[in-house]
Amino acid sequence: MKINHLQHLYWRAGFGLDVESYKLLKNKSKKEVVDLLFSESSKITPLTIDLSEFEPLMNKGYKGMKDALSKEEFQKFQKQSRKKLVDFNEAWIDRMTTSKAVLNEKMTLFWANIFVCQDNNIWHMQQYNNLLRTHALGHFGNFVKAISKSASMSKYLNNKQNVKEDPNENFARELMELFTLGIGNYSEKDIKEAARAFTGWSYKPNGSFFLRKFKHDHGAKTFLGKTGYFDGDAIIDIILEQKQCAKYICSRIYMHFVNPIINDTQLDEITEVFYKDYNIGNLMKYIFNSDWFYNDAHIGVKIKSPIELLVGIKKVVPVTFINKRQLIYLQKIMGQVLLYPPNVAGWKEDKNWIDSNTLMLRLKLASILLNDAVINVDEKGDYEDEFEAYYKKQINKNRFIKTEKKWEVFQIKFEDYSFEELKRLLINSQIDKDTQAFLAGLVLSDKKDYCIQLMSIPEYQMC
Amino acid sequence: MKRRDFIQQSVLSSSLFFVPSFVKAFENVTRNSLGYKKLVIIQLAGGNDGLNTIVPYKNDIYYKNRPGIALSKQDIIKASDELGFHTNLAPLKHLFDAGHLSVINNVGYPNPNRSHFRSTDIWQTASDYNQYLNTGWLGRYLDTYEKNSFGGIELDDSLSLVLKGNKINGIATKNPSVLYQNMKTPYFDKILKSQTDAHLSEHNLGYLYKTMIEAKSSANYIYETSRTFKSKLDYPDNPFGSQLKTTAEFINSGLQTKVFYVSMGGFDTHAGQANKQGRLLELYANAIDTFVKDLKQNNTFKDTLILTFSEFGRRVKQNAANGTDHGAANNVFIIGENINKPGFYNNSPNLADLDENGDIKYQIDFRSIYATILDKWLDVNDTKILNKSFTKLDFL
Numbered sequence: 001m002k003i004n005h006l007q008h009l010y011w012r013a014g015f016g017l018d019v020e021s022y023k024l025l026k027n028k029s030k031k032e033v034v035d036l037l038f039s040e041s042s043k044i045t046p047l048t049i050d051l052s053e054f055e056p057l058m059n060k061g062y063k064g065m066k067d068a069l070s071k072e073e074f075q076k077f078q079k080q081s082r083k084k085l086v087d088f089n090e091a092w093i094d095r096m097t098t099s100k101a102v103l104n105e106k107m108t109l110f111w112a113n114i115f116v117c118q119d120n121n122i123w124h125m126q127q128y129n130n131l132l133r134t135h136a137l138g139h140f141g142n143f144v145k146a147i148s149k150s151a152s153m154s155k156y157l158n159n160k161q162n163v164k165e166d167p168n169e170n171f172a173r174e175l176m177e178l179f180t181l182g183i184g185n186y187s188e189k190d191i192k193e194a195a196r197a198f199t200g201w202s203y204k205p206n207g208s209f210f211l212r213k214f215k216h217d218h219g220a221k222t223f224l225g226k227t228g229y230f231d232g233d234a235i236i237d238i239i240l241e242q243k244q245c246a247k248y249i250c251s252r253i254y255m256h257f258v259n260p261i262i263n264d265t266q267l268d269e270i271t272e273v274f275y276k277d278y279n280i281g282n283l284m285k286y287i288f289n290s291d292w293f294y295n296d297a298h299i300g301v302k303i304k305s306p307i308e309l310l311v312g313i314k315k316v317v318p319v320t321f322i323n324k325r326q327l328i329y330l331q332k333i334m335g336q337v338l339l340y341p342p343n344v345a346g347w348k349e350d351k352n353w354i355d356s357n358t359l360m361l362r363l364k365l366a367s368i369l370l371n372d373a374v375i376n377v378d379e380k381g382d383y384e385d386e387f388e389a390y391y392k393k394q395i396n397k398n399r400f401i402k403t404e405k406k407w408e409v410f411q412i413k414f415e416d417y418s419f420e421e422l423k424r425l426l427i428n429s430q431i432d433k434d435t436q437a438f439l440a441g442l443v444l445s446d447k448k449d450y451c452i453q454l455m456s457i458p459e460y461q462m463c
Numbered sequence: 464m465k466r467r468d469f470i471q472q473s474v475l476s477s478s479l480f481f482v483p484s485f486v487k488a489f490e491n492v493t494r495n496s497l498g499y500k501k502l503v504i505i506q507l508a509g510g511n512d513g514l515n516t517i518v519p520y521k522n523d524i525y526y527k528n529r530p531g532i533a534l535s536k537q538d539i540i541k542a543s544d545e546l547g548f549h550t551n552l553a554p555l556k557h558l559f560d561a562g563h564l565s566v567i568n569n570v571g572y573p574n575p576n577r578s579h580f581r582s583t584d585i586w587q588t589a590s591d592y593n594q595y596l597n598t599g600w601l602g603r604y605l606d607t608y609e610k611n612s613f614g615g616i617e618l619d620d621s622l623s624l625v626l627k628g629n630k631i632n633g634i635a636t637k638n639p640s641v642l643y644q645n646m647k648t649p650y651f652d653k654i655l656k657s658q659t660d661a662h663l664s665e666h667n668l669g670y671l672y673k674t675m676i677e678a679k680s681s682a683n684y685i686y687e688t689s690r691t692f693k694s695k696l697d698y699p700d701n702p703f704g705s706q707l708k709t710t711a712e713f714i715n716s717g718l719q720t721k722v723f724y725v726s727m728g729g730f731d732t733h734a735g736q737a738n739k740q741g742r743l744l745e746l747y748a749n750a751i752d753t754f755v756k757d758l759k760q761n762n763t764f765k766d767t768l769i770l771t772f773s774e775f776g777r778r779v780k781q782n783a784a785n786g787t788d789h790g791a792a793n794n795v796f797i798i799g800e801n802i803n804k805p806g807f808y809n810n811s812p813n814l815a816d817l818d819e820n821g822d823i824k825y826q827i828d829f830r831s832i833y834a835t836i837l838d839k840w841l842d843v844n845d846t847k848i849l850n851k852s853f854t855k856l857d858f859l
Contacts, residue, residue, distance in 0.1 A: 173593065260667075300668075301666065301667055301668075302667065303667050303671070332621075333620070333621050335621075342580070342584070342624075343580065343581055343584055343595055344595070345595035345597075348597040350667065351667065351670055352597055352627075354632075354670065354671065354674055355612075355622050355627065355632035355633075355634075355635075355674070356612050356622075356632065356634045356635075356674060356677065356678030356681060356682075357620065357621055357622050357634065357635045357678075358621070358622070359671065359674050359675060359678060360645055360646055360651075360675075360678055363651070363675070364648070376641055376644070376645050377620040377621065377645070378619075378620040378637075379620075379621075380619060380620070380621055380623075380726075381508075381728045382728075383508055383509045383510075383579035383580070383583075383728070383731050384509070384579075384731050385509075385728055385729065385731075386728075386729050386739070387701075387703075387727075387728060387729030387742075387743060387746070388729075389728075389729075390508070390702075390727075390728030390729055391701075391702035391703075391728070429668060430668065432658075432668065432672065434657045434658045434659055435654060435657065435658075437657060438653065438654060438657040453650075456650060457654065458654075458668060458671040458672055458675060459668065461671055462667065462668055462671075
């Protein structure tokens with residue numbers, strides 16, 4: 001496979017092409033490479049951090065939990081839980097950087113921005129995150145059903161408050177608008193009827209699903225033209241029958257994995273593929289094997305998300321954050337904190353990542369992480385912060401992001417490669433001709449310096 | 464290039480900065496078709512308790528629901544037969560007496576959301592409760608009526624949704640010199656210096672170059688212009704005070720920026736509210752007082768309108784921790800020399816008719832306030848920016 005095609009594939013299906021993979025794959029055919037990508041993602045390893053301290057509590061029933069927790073203890077739990085969410089955030093980024101199952105991890109990140117959810121309970125959030133990982137390349141219908149029954153989603157979209165006497169429509173609405181059909185492909189009446197089908201769906205403290213039978217509306221519902229005694233699963237099955245569902249998901253996949261601007265013929269083509277069996281793995285395999293995926297028009301035209309940018313740099317030069325809070329801080333000022341989506345519609349991607357402030361920071365990210373450049377940007381406080389805390393980081397000007405960099409790993413990896421090859425491995429978008437001339441004029445003496453320079457041009461923002 | 468060049472954030476090369484001609488083109492876009500009216504928006508972040516800010520001191524329901532935190536009649540500055548200001552808001556009461564303040568009560572929106580994040584999004588995007596927009600209302604104003612990022616400035620280091628547009632985003636800075644230095648690395652200069660193309664095509668890479676050039680150009684403009692005016696007044700020595708001081712310097716230096724956004728945090732008072740909120744209101748009122756004086760001294764108060772809001776009010780009933788929980792409708796302050804209906808714009812909240820959560824019901828959609836300001840103050844097409852038509856009010 002050609003280097004820029006390999007790179008393209010590995011940026012879209014993963015977080016960039018590392019040198020080892022390049023060595024291994026460059027003489028293989030497209031089909032062989034794609035097959036390898038899938039086989040490396042065939043085994044799913046859940047992402048877990050140590051949550052043993054919460055175990056006794058979570059395994060109590062509802063009553064037990066209420067009795068066991070005073071208000072202070074509950075607040076203590078919440079505080080610890082939020083700390084653990086920071087650990088989980090870091091572990092997730094680490095996983096994306098080091099896992100061999102790059103495709104599965106990339107899909108997990110993608111789905112986290114479709115089935116958007118936020119929850120301060122780390123126990124439930126870890127389960128939710130692993131649901132994404134487990135189903136990332138599986139059957140879409142089973143995926144939606146599992147997500148609908150998860151504790152975090154139940155809380156986030158108020159399914160827990162959805163009861164026969166007073167149906168809450170929040171989940172039903174977002175299920176259709178954002179998770180499956182897209183706005184305008186159902187009526188307000190459909191939302192009302194679907195909400196009835198999800199009444200009584202609840203979860204236990206340990207996160208497992210259960211149906212509160214007496215809160216469930218067992219009556220007949222009419223949904224998208226069908227009438228029956230539907231429950232939530234039946235509603236999801238009816239949604240899947242709509243071709244629009246396949247089309248909606250394919251359009252999201254296309255914009256994320258192929259090109260932010262949709263080509264209708266290619267979209268229709270993959271919609272047909274997906275609608276047949278709703279198998280996500282088959283769909284992705286089809287895309288990565290098709291010739292059009294490697295059209296020049298699709299290569300290097302997407303703006304990396306902050307997480308892709310960060311993970312991409314980490315994959316080239318291993319960097320660890322000495323202070324975990326700083327990892328969150330960086331995500332925050334670039335506009336994407338994992339586990340903290342802005343709202344149920346998720347992060348708006350591509351151009352939306354960029355404004356004057358974020359772009360300048362992103363262009364400096366490599367220097368900040370790898371060259372001890374200072375950062376002069378304050379983090380906005382949280383709503384819950386007191387006045388002083390809201391502004392406190394202001395005192396802390398000219399901050400260094402404290403990192404440990406393993407340049408020796410980089411040196412060994414790139415030892416046999418020329419400066420030109422280094423450039424081709426790091427940049428896969430077209431390079432602007434003036435910038436190209438600028439690069440050509442640089443005196444090349446040190447690969448480390450050149451690496452940082454390359455990572456600082458606007459082209460490195462593209463994938 | 465030397466490694467040091469990357470690390471340095473130095474000014475040494477400032478005289479070497481070469482402005483490509485197409486950057487000049489950006490800077491020379493005239494904006495004279497618009498007036499000089501400025502809008503300063505202040506968010507009291509965290510949900511300010513409007514009931515203890517503008518107090519219904521004759522209302523029994525108020526006292527019954529807040530045995531631990533209600534303000535007694537001695538602790539307020541009476542302003543009408545029914546309503547009075549929190550005692551720490553004396554400077555605001557002076558503005559009220561001078562006819563420069565309009566208090567609009569019961570402002571909110573249908574199906575209020577009590578999440579800080581979501582509700583702030585709704586206020587910043589002017590969306591419906593169930594609609595998710597990725598542009599802010601001021602961002603859409605920039606899209607339609609401005610040419611540069613500096614058309615809208617947020618007094619912060621990162622830009623929030625409110626100033627994000629489709630084509631143009633505002634710029635965030637609370638210190639123009641830091642912004643200038645951040646953009647002024649020798650490396651960016653060299654990259655930009657080597658550009659001969661206008662890069663104005665619509666593709667993403669072109670967009671990045673364009674943003675980079677625009678950012679640099681805006682940072683230079685803001686820095687060079689704002690340093691021609693230094694405020695002589697002593698602002699309260701806290702971050703909010705400095706933000707307003709910088710805003711005054713922006714306005715008084717003749718910076719061509721029309722909208723400013725400031726956020727003051729700390730209002731999420733779930734426990735021990737009385738002291739906390741009292742202090743915050745004092746900080747707010749003192750800073751506003753100096754700000755207005757500064758503008759008056761420089762003859763710019765007549766061209767400035769200040770809007771203060773909070774993403775929601777708080778529950779009428781206090782909680783067990785002598786605090787209040789997240790509520791719904793709230794009051795909004797409009798400050799300026801040209802307001803049409805100074806004083807209390809409308810009736811006080813009806814505490815006998817609360818929503819199912821025990822929160823104040825809204826009477827005025829906040830987007831009607833935006834529409835009024837866009838139409839009557841900034842003199843632009845409000846419907847185009849808000850995507851919908853809202854009833855205009857007559858506070859302007």
